Amino acid sequence: MKFASRHRVTAALFATLLLPLAQHAAAEQPAFELSIKDHKFTPATLTIPADTKVKITLKNLDASTAEFISDDFKGGKLAAGGQTVTFFIGPLKAGTYEFHDEYHEQESKTQLIVQ
Template sequence: MRIDLSIISVSILIPVTNMNRIALGFTLALVAASASSAFAADDVYRLTLKDHKFSPEGVTIPAGKKVKFAVKNLDATPAEFESDDFKAEKVIPAGKEVELYVGPLKPGSYEFHDEYHEAQSKTHLTVK
């Protein structure tokens, strides 16, 4: 009795090829998804702190997304970016820039300030 193995090998190769295609498609989808979320995190909201005041005074960010802030302290003294509303706190040495992440937040208005000069520096973050 003789068995033709060429038929068996072909039927085995087809599922493996399809599985490879499925795995490749899944991998590409994961890479695309992580690239788009990484791209969203690359949107940087820039703030400066001069004379103990943030500029721009009001900032608007998208709801439901984690965003990156770059805050540059142009003053000769350290500052501390702080918000009790969205639980953020970061010391910014004099003349330096720091990065911090905020969110994701629900739509609304949130206050932030320089803790060392709170009365002068209060401003708001609008989330839409």
């Protein structure tokens, strides 16, 4: 019984010490917003920092489903019509990449500038 109690105290102490570190790391992660309407992303060009994992919030303002996808980097996310989704991309090396809506590729091609 003493071992179980000591184990719980140790686990609680460990969690208490790590929580501020996790909150600090989450607070420093860059976040960006995108929207898609009439099968076009806004902003038309998105610039993010190189070598950094970034959080993207995508608002689908269309009635139809959109899928954020790229042939240049890993990642993709479905957003049903009217839905807001959050996902992460990167870290990516400096350069210019392209992303689009899988269902409306020609109308939705957008540049991602990583610097």
